[in-house]
Amino acid sequence: xxxxxxxxxxxxxxxxxxxxxxxxxxxxxxxxxxxxxxxxxxxxxxxxxxxxxxxxxxxxxxxxxxxxxxxxxxxxxxxxxxxxxxxxxxxxxxxxxxxxxxxxxxxxxxxxxxxxxxxxxxxxxxxxxxxxxxxxxxxxxxxxxxxxxxxxxxxxxxxxxxxxxxxxxxxxxxxxxxxxxxxxxxxxxxxxxxxxxxxxxxxxxxxxxxxxxxxxxxxxxxxxx
Amino acid sequence: xxxxxxxxxxxxxxxxxxxxxxxxxxxxxxxxxxxxxxxxxxxxxxxxxxxxxxxxxxxxxxxxxxxxxxxxxxxxxxxxxxxxxxxxxxxxxxxxxxxxxxxxxxxxxxxxxxxxxxxxxxxxxxxxxxxxxxxxxxxxxxxxxxxxxxxxxxxxxxxxxxxxxxxxxxxxxxxxxxxxxxxxxxxxxxxxxxxxxxxxxxxxxxxxxxxxxxxxxxxxxxxxxxxxxxxxxxxxxxxxxxxxxxxxxxxxxxxxxxxxxxxxxxxxxxxxxxxxxxxxxxxxxxxxxxxxxxxxxxxxxxxxxxxxxxxxxxxxxxxxxxxxxxxxxxxxxxxxxxxxxxxxxxxxxxxxxxxxxxxxxxxxxxxxxxxxxxxxxxxxxxxxxxxxxxxxxxxxxxxxxxxxxxxxxxxxxxxxxxxxx
Numbered sequence: 001x002x003x004x005x006x007x008x009x010x011x012x013x014x015x016x017x018x019x020x021x022x023x024x025x026x027x028x029x030x031x032x033x034x035x036x037x038x039x040x041x042x043x044x045x046x047x048x049x050x051x052x053x054x055x056x057x058x059x060x061x062x063x064x065x066x067x068x069x070x071x072x073x074x075x076x077x078x079x080x081x082x083x084x085x086x087x088x089x090x091x092x093x094x095x096x097x098x099x100x101x102x103x104x105x106x107x108x109x110x111x112x113x114x115x116x117x118x119x120x121x122x123x124x125x126x127x128x129x130x131x132x133x134x135x136x137x138x139x140x141x142x143x144x145x146x147x148x149x150x151x152x153x154x155x156x157x158x159x160x161x162x163x164x165x166x167x168x169x170x171x172x173x174x175x176x177x178x179x180x181x182x183x184x185x186x187x188x189x190x191x192x193x194x195x196x197x198x199x200x201x202x203x204x205x206x207x208x209x210x211x212x213x214x215x216x217x218x219x220x221x222x223x224x225x
Numbered sequence: 226x227x228x229x230x231x232x233x234x235x236x237x238x239x240x241x242x243x244x245x246x247x248x249x250x251x252x253x254x255x256x257x258x259x260x261x262x263x264x265x266x267x268x269x270x271x272x273x274x275x276x277x278x279x280x281x282x283x284x285x286x287x288x289x290x291x292x293x294x295x296x297x298x299x300x301x302x303x304x305x306x307x308x309x310x311x312x313x314x315x316x317x318x319x320x321x322x323x324x325x326x327x328x329x330x331x332x333x334x335x336x337x338x339x340x341x342x343x344x345x346x347x348x349x350x351x352x353x354x355x356x357x358x359x360x361x362x363x364x365x366x367x368x369x370x371x372x373x374x375x376x377x378x379x380x381x382x383x384x385x386x387x388x389x390x391x392x393x394x395x396x397x398x399x400x401x402x403x404x405x406x407x408x409x410x411x412x413x414x415x416x417x418x419x420x421x422x423x424x425x426x427x428x429x430x431x432x433x434x435x436x437x438x439x440x441x442x443x444x445x446x447x448x449x450x451x452x453x454x455x456x457x458x459x460x461x462x463x464x465x466x467x468x469x470x471x472x473x474x475x476x477x478x479x480x481x482x483x484x485x486x487x488x489x490x491x492x493x494x495x496x497x498x499x500x501x502x503x504x505x506x507x508x509x510x511x512x513x514x515x516x517x518x519x520x521x522x523x524x525x526x527x528x529x530x531x532x533x534x535x536x537x538x539x540x541x542x543x544x545x546x547x548x549x550x551x552x553x554x555x556x557x558x559x560x561x562x563x564x565x566x567x568x569x570x571x572x573x574x575x576x577x578x579x580x581x582x583x584x585x586x587x588x589x590x591x592x593x594x595x596x597x598x599x600x601x602x603x604x605x606x607x608x609x610x611x612x613x614x615x616x617x618x619x620x621x622x623x624x625x626x627x628x629x630x631x632x633x634x635x636x637x638x639x640x641x642x643x644x645x646x
Contacts, residue, residue, distance in 0.1 A: 009452055015459035019466075080451035082496075083505060102455035102489050105462040153527075168465045170479075172486035182524060184493045185555075185562050185616065190531040216472060217479040218465055 001116060002043070003027045006036040006062065007051040007078065012101075016049070019105040019167075020112070033057035037065050045073050046119070047112050050095070052079040052086065063093035074115040078103070104173040110163040129162045130224065131208055143206035153178060154199045161212065161222040170219040196220055231383050238375050242368050250364050254357060262329065265348050266312050269331040272299065272346050273310070277335070286338050298348065304341040305332065315347065327352060389413035393422055400429065402436050403502060444499035450492050457485050487613065494615040497555070498602075501622045506549040509627075514544045514578055518557055525561050533571050540578035546646050548627045556623045559616045560585045560642055567640065575639065586641040593635035600631065620644075 001024055007013045008031050020027045028045075030036035033054045040048070040062070048066075052059035059077065066073060076097040077090045087098050096115050099108060117125060117136070125136040133142040134155060141150045141158065150158075160177050161169070174196075175189040200212050213221045276299065284292070289301050310333040319326045330347040389411070396408035407429065410422035461482055470478065500506065518540065529536055546553070564574045564587035572588035598604040600621040603614035620642070624631040630645040 009456065011456045012452070012459050015456070015463045018463055019459075080448060080455070083500070101451045102458040102485075105459055170462070170465060170482045170486075172482060173462070176486070179524065182521065182558055182562075184490050184497070185558055186528070187487070187490065187613070188528070188531065188566065191527055194527075194530060215465075215475075217475040218482065 001025045001046045003047050003049065003112065004036065004039055004043075004045045004073075005029045005049045006031075006033070006054065006059070007049070008032060008053070008055050009051075016105060016108065020109060023109065023165075025112075031055075033059075033062055036062055040066060040071060040073075041069065044071075046116050047074045047076065049108070049112075050075055050077050052077060052081055052090075060089060060093055063090070063095060067094055072119075074119050076108075076111055076115060078108070104170075104176065106160070106164045106167060106169050106173050107177055109167075110160050110177070113163045127159060127162065129165075129211075132158075132162070132203075134159060134162075143203065143208045146206060148202055148206045150199075150202055153195065154202070157195055157199055161220070165222050165224060168215050168218060168221045172219075174219060192219075230387065231380060234379055234383070235376055238379070239372065242372050246364055246368050250360060253364070254360050257360065258353075258356065261351070265329045265350065266331075269312060269329060269346050269348060270310075273331055273333055273344060276344065276346075281335060281337070284337050286340060289337065289342070299344070299346045301335070301337070302343045302345050304334065305343045309334075314350075317347075326350075386415070389415060389418040390421070393418070393425065397425065402433060407433070440499060440502055443495060444503070447492050447495040447499065450488075454485070454489055454492060458489065461485055491613045491615070494613060494619060498615065498619055498622060501552065501619070501626060506552050506626075508549060509547045510550050511545050512548055512550055512553050514546060514553075514557075514583060515540045515542060517550075517553055518561075518576065518578070520554075521558060521561075525565065528562065528565050529568075529574060532565065532568055534565060534568055534574055535572075536574045536576065538576040538578075540576065541580060544578055544580055544583075546627070548623075552623045552626065556620055556644070557583075559620050560644075563587075563616055563620075563642065564640075573639075582643050582645045584641050584643040586639040588638060589640050591638065594633065594640065596633050599633055 017027045033056045050059045075095045077095045078099045080101040082100040127134040131144045171189045171192050174192045176183040213223045312331045315330045316325045327350040328347040333344040335344045564585045567589045568587050575586040577584040600617045602618040634641045
């Protein structure tokens with residue numbers, strides 16, 4: 001999978017590149033609009049991460065350019081600017097998702113995965129991990145082909161964990177992912193523990209290996225040993 | 226005690242008049258009476274002198290009886306052994322009017338044909354009571370007329386004089402620094418009021434510009450912080466992927482991580498506040514409050530579970546309000562999470578929705594919160610709490626924007642935040 005990161009803040013770009021590389025992703029970086037448009041014209045990408053404020057132009061210009069070239073790449077806007085207007089304009093110009101800075105890299109990763117899944121959707125929409133199989137359409141989870149009872153939130157959590165395989169996920173990152181818009185008002189992340197515990201128990205009962213590891217003091221990690 | 230300007234002046238006038246009345250009426254009575262008595266005495270003496278000069282030389286002893294018969298007020302009586310002329314008060318019964326009348330009387334010794342007699346002349350006086358009554362009535366009438374006149378004149382005059390002042394007052398009362406309805410003062414022909422208007426205008430202009438630049442500063446600062454915060458967050462997310470940390474380092478990372486996520490929330494809430502202030506969320510819709518509360522009920526229940534709280538609801542169906550939907554949702558979530566956050570283990574949350582109010586009550590600390598600063602930014606009732614001190618400020622802003630009233634009360638160990646709409 002090939003990604004293009006269009007972001008002028010070098011430090012942030014480095015971290016994003018580093019986090020994404022290795023998840024069967026190759027992440028290229030353009031730090032201005034001109035380079036970005038050059039790259040888009042030559043190569044095909046699975047997903048483009050687009051910052052709206054660039055030194056030589058507005059990110060919306062790149063969206064327009066994509067349209068002009070009839071490109072169908074999925075685009076996730078990553079921007080510090082967050083007003084309803086910019087969101088709507090972004091979506092109208094063909095963006096698929098909008099992530100406001102600051103964000104967790106783990107969140108960005110699952111958003112990219114979800115976008116690519118949607119784009120490549122061919123009749124089945126399954127996420128599989130060893131003995132676990134998640135059907136995103138019917139919201140069902142099977143362990144060793146046996147269906148288990150699981151809530152929507154737990155599926156969300158499971159996808160998030162699997163998507164960030166082998167990465168340490170801080171409690172706050174998980175909490176923010178699970179609480180969505182409500183995250184800004186939330187200052188207690190204890191509910192994450194309850195969710196992790198429930199998911200762990202359900203998977204264990206179904207005979208699944210214990211992939212969820214606790215990282216001391218920090219959070220959790222989905223680890224395939 | 227505050228009173229209207231006009232009342233104050235009228236009251237002073239009234240008081241002054243009353244004092245004047247009380248002091249001057251007896252004085253007037255006293256002086257009048259003295260003048261009257263003096264005049265009466267002079268008349269008595271004049272009559273006596275006339276009698277001595279014209280009547281006495283021709284008077285015979287035999288005429289005395291006739292004299293007394295036809296003179297009512299000047300009598301010649303047997304000698305009463307009074308050497309000098311004496312003037313004194315005396316009372317006589319008036320058979321016709323059947324009352325006792327006061328008189329001033331002069332007694333003098335005279336000689337008629339060598340025999341001593343007493344000359345006695347008297348003048349009927351006005352009764353004291355009558356005099357006093359007349360004076361009092363006269364005074365009352367004068368003072369009432371004076372007062373009414375003064376009152377009407379001052380009122381007419383004041384209303385005209387103070388008109389620009391009241392106009393200015395109305396304008397200032399309507400003025401709100403965070404709204405764009407700046408007062409426009411009209412020119413007056415009174416120098417002081419023009420000065421007042423000019424200084425208020427200057428004051429408002431200056432304050433508004435300070436307010437705006439401060440608001441801009443908060444917004445810009447929050448915006449500019451987004452990028453470094455994003456870098457900070459990304460670096461920590463990357464850093465924690467290393468596997469060879471000691472326990473001590475994990476602890477540090479964990480607290481760094483908590484701090485950065487707190488910073489993020491703080492910044493986002495500041496941005497939200499400035500967005501509300503900048504009238505981003507003006508579009509209003511009709512919102513069914515019960516539906517809006519139930520929309521995220523699972524989420525709140527989940528949050529409450531960590532503290533083992535019981536959530537009770539008493540909600541009327543079909544309570545509709547006009548508000549921006551995003552803001553209404555933020556208001557509800559903030560109130561709900563507030564009731565959960567400041568709760569105690571095994572406590573309760575009560576959600577009451579009636580036709581005109583929405584109340585969130587919760588168990589919590591046993592003392593009442595200090596209410597006056599509660600809705601200010603960064604005023605925390607408990608400094609050790611994790612909250613960022615913006616939640617209630619946001620709630621207040623949203624309530625203000627919708628012209629709703631937010632209030633806090635503490636009763637029966639329940640802290641209640643109520644929104645009246």
